[in-house]
Amino acid sequence: MKITEGLRESISVMGGNKIRAVLTILGINFGVGCLIAISVIGLAFRDSVGSEVGRYGSTLLWVQVDGNSYLKGESRILMDGRDIKFFKQALPGLQSSGTLFSETYTAAYMGESKEAQVLGVGPGHFEMFDSKIEKGRTFIEQDISLRKRVCVIRPDIAARLFKDEDPLGKVIRLSERNYTVIGVTERANNMLLSDGSDNNTIFIPDSLVGAKIWGGNFVKYWIYLFKFDSIENVEIAEERINSYLEKKYGLLRDLPRFRVQRLDSFVGMIDRILNIITTLVTVIAAISIVVGGLGIMNIMLVAVTERTREIGIRMAVGATKTDIVVQFIIEAIVLCLIGGATGVFFGAVLAAVVCSILEWKFMLSFVIVAGALGISTFIGLVFGIYPAWKASRLMPVEALRSDA
Amino acid sequence: MAIIELRDIDKIYKMGNIEVRALNRVSLDISEHDFLCIMGASGSGKSTLMNIIGCLDRPSAGSYHLGGKDVSGLADEQLAAVRNKQIGFVFQTFNLLPRISARKNVELPLIYSGYSAKERRRMADIALDRVELSDRAGHKPNELSGGQRQRVAIARALVNSPSIIFADEPTGNLDSRTGLNIMALFQKLHEEGATIVMVTHEMDIALHGKRIIHLRDGQIHGDEAVKKPANAAAAIRNLADLNKQDLEEAMSLHSNVHKSQESVE
Numbered sequence: 001m002k003i004t005e006g007l008r009e010s011i012s013v014m015g016g017n018k019i020r021a022v023l024t025i026l027g028i029n030f031g032v033g034c035l036i037a038i039s040v041i042g043l044a045f046r047d048s049v050g051s052e053v054g055r056y057g058s059t060l061l062w063v064q065v066d067g068n069s070y071l072k073g074e075s076r077i078l079m080d081g082r083d084i085k086f087f088k089q090a091l092p093g094l095q096s097s098g099t100l101f102s103e104t105y106t107a108a109y110m111g112e113s114k115e116a117q118v119l120g121v122g123p124g125h126f127e128m129f130d131s132k133i134e135k136g137r138t139f140i141e142q143d144i145s146l147r148k149r150v151c152v153i154r155p156d157i158a159a160r161l162f163k164d165e166d167p168l169g170k171v172i173r174l175s176e177r178n179y180t181v182i183g184v185t186e187r188a189n190n191m192l193l194s195d196g197s198d199n200n201t202i203f204i205p206d207s208l209v210g211a212k213i214w215g216g217n218f219v220k221y222w223i224y225l226f227k228f229d230s231i232e233n234v235e236i237a238e239e240r241i242n243s244y245l246e247k248k249y250g251l252l253r254d255l256p257r258f259r260v261q262r263l264d265s266f267v268g269m270i271d272r273i274l275n276i277i278t279t280l281v282t283v284i285a286a287i288s289i290v291v292g293g294l295g296i297m298n299i300m301l302v303a304v305t306e307r308t309r310e311i312g313i314r315m316a317v318g319a320t321k322t323d324i325v326v327q328f329i330i331e332a333i334v335l336c337l338i339g340g341a342t343g344v345f346f347g348a349v350l351a352a353v354v355c356s357i358l359e360w361k362f363m364l365s366f367v368i369v370a371g372a373l374g375i376s377t378f379i380g381l382v383f384g385i386y387p388a389w390k391a392s393r394l395m396p397v398e399a400l401r402s403d404a
Numbered sequence: 405m406a407i408i409e410l411r412d413i414d415k416i417y418k419m420g421n422i423e424v425r426a427l428n429r430v431s432l433d434i435s436e437h438d439f440l441c442i443m444g445a446s447g448s449g450k451s452t453l454m455n456i457i458g459c460l461d462r463p464s465a466g467s468y469h470l471g472g473k474d475v476s477g478l479a480d481e482q483l484a485a486v487r488n489k490q491i492g493f494v495f496q497t498f499n500l501l502p503r504i505s506a507r508k509n510v511e512l513p514l515i516y517s518g519y520s521a522k523e524r525r526r527m528a529d530i531a532l533d534r535v536e537l538s539d540r541a542g543h544k545p546n547e548l549s550g551g552q553r554q555r556v557a558i559a560r561a562l563v564n565s566p567s568i569i570f571a572d573e574p575t576g577n578l579d580s581r582t583g584l585n586i587m588a589l590f591q592k593l594h595e596e597g598a599t600i601v602m603v604t605h606e607m608d609i610a611l612h613g614k615r616i617i618h619l620r621d622g623q624i625h626g627d628e629a630v631k632k633p634a635n636a637a638a639a640i641r642n643l644a645d646l647n648k649q650d651l652e653e654a655m656s657l658h659s660n661v662h663k664s665q666e667s668v669e
């Protein structure tokens with residue numbers, strides 16, 4: 001029997017029993033949907049990590065006080081300006097560096113006020129985190145060194161405090177001090193790796209926050225970020241910073257007081273987590289596809305029993321065993337393919353929704369779709385063979401005697 | 405020359421450790437262009453014999469030559485080809501596929517001989533025309549009367565121009581007038597050159613053939629030529645010659661029988 005006849009036949013059979021067909025393909029549908037969704041989302045996630053790592057060049061490295069080494073209440077040793085000075089001259093390929101201080105204050109301007117996150121940053125900060133300025137300028141070295149009372153604000157706080165006024169040059173009040181607005185950034189995009197700012201953040205020079213938080217003129221740092229030109233220099237820096245800090249401050253109960261972290265190893269960790277999730281979902285999908293396949297087999301066995309007389313009639317007019325086997329295998333494959341195709345559709349829709357929420361790039365490759373349909377065909381074949389063989393096994397007269 | 409030669413055919417059904425000997429050393433020659441009726445009581449082995457010569461089943465022992473070729477040794481796939489091309493089978497219960505139209509039912513054997521869709525349709529229409537059912541080609545079996553269904557089944561048996569048509573009690577599920585129509589159709593096909601082998605347990609049906617054999621307990625117990633076969637077409641004309649009142653009575657009886665039959669189905 002020709003394939004086209006088999007296809008036409010199976011579609012007419014399914015048309016006659018739509019509910020059963022739908023229930024039968026659910027397992028395959030779910031499994032294939034999971035597979036498609038996880039592969040598309042995984043791909044999009046890797047792409048987004050990749051593009052951010054591309055932006056930061058994965059050559060970002062930061063040093064911070066390792067809170068795990070300290071006992072509760074124990075006072076912590078912080079880095080100071082001399083350490084930073086040493087780093088700046090001892091680390092080759094350093095492109096920019098800076099620190100982060102974060103506090104929440106009430107910001108006020110002419111009777112308008114708003115709780116805002118205040119972030120103390122260095123001059124290289126905006127470049128390091130790829131925040132673009134829309135109006136005005138960012139900090140320059142002098143703002144920091146002279147501890148000028150200036151600030152750069154995010155668009156939401158600008159709109160809240162200044163309405164339609166131009167914020168540049170205006171003075172806002174933050175924790176009983178006045179700061180002049182020198183710049184407004186573009187909207188913060190929803191990135192995986194960020195400085196922790198949002199669209200309500202106010203940036204001020206870190207020297208000011210440092211002085212405010214740690215008191216006095218001598219600024220101390222609990223976290224410091226560096227960006228390098230190459231991964232080799234990141235490796236050199238990691239080693240030098242570690243040995244420098246250990247030599248200078250010593251170990252604390254055999255534990256280092258500071259932790260040096262690299263963006264590239266962070267990315268590797270994210271990748272490992274993603275791999276675990278992918279494996280889990282794939283296992284679930286595989287199980288549900290196999291269970292779906294068993295469901296197909298079950299329904300095909302029922303179909304063979306129900307249609308024994310039809311099989312007898314077909315054999316009586318000249319169908320060979322092969323014809324019958326082919327017909328039932330095609331039917332099983334068509335069922336699986338419909339399940340697979342609808343699964344591809346639902347999985348892709350789910351992935352598209354997730355990607356659009358997380359602002360990731362949605363990519364559905366031909367290979368993934370073809371793979372999913374290939375798996376469906378294979379499952380139909382594997383689980384269709386036994387029922388099909390069972391259908392073809394009888395002599396025509398035995399099949400005709402069936403009163404189903 | 406005999407188109408069918410059966411020699412010492414046995415058929416034994418095994419049910420657990422009970423053996424039923426349905427055919428016991430049956431030997432039979434059927435010549436080309438014959439119209440043979442196989443008669444016998446219920447359980448005498450008629451269907452068993454018919455299924456074996458129709459290649460729907462295999463004998464337990466004995467040899468069977470069809471058109472000079474030994475078919476008892478054929479593999480399943482070759483036997484299917486014999487059923488497809490050389491044999492047309494008509495059943496008591498019609499055995500049409502309920503999901504598809506009359507035309508598609510008639511096309512069924514052609515699917516397995518590899519004809520194109522266009523060719524199949526053309527051949528099916530010719531076969532339906534031969535059984536005078538062209539106007540019902542698009543109807544599904546459950547939209548047809550019993551007689552019409554049997555005509556579809558006969559068209560399906562004819563469509564691949566087989567050398568022999570087998571019919572196992574083709575009128576068994578029909579009222580007598582419809583049965584007569586079916587017999588007229590078989591006689592017409594026979595006149596047009598068909599070889600027909602038919603099973604029946606009714607003598608007046610059997611008398612439409614040219615030759616009658618009697619089966620009893622799986623053995624042939626008589627083989628006779630019919631001197632002057634009954635003419636079904638003439639009998640129908642005679643029925644139509646009844647005066648009008650009788651005819652209407654007959655018709656209403658007919659439709660009653662028909663209805664009750666349908667409700668049974």
Ligand SMILES: Nc1ncnc2c1ncn2[C@@H]1O[C@H](COP(=O)(O)OP(=O)(O)O)[C@@H](O)[C@H]1O
Nearest residue numbers: 417419424426445446447448449450451452453
């Ligand atoms: N599949 C079967 N299994 C067991 N016994 C059978 C089977 N088919 C027929 N028989 C037995 O074989 C004998 C002949 O049956 P069958 O050929 O159907 O007779 P007929 O068609 O003349 O009524 C009967 O005794 C019947 O019970």
Ligand SMILES: [Mg+2]
Nearest residue numbers: 447450451452
């Ligand atoms: Mg019988």
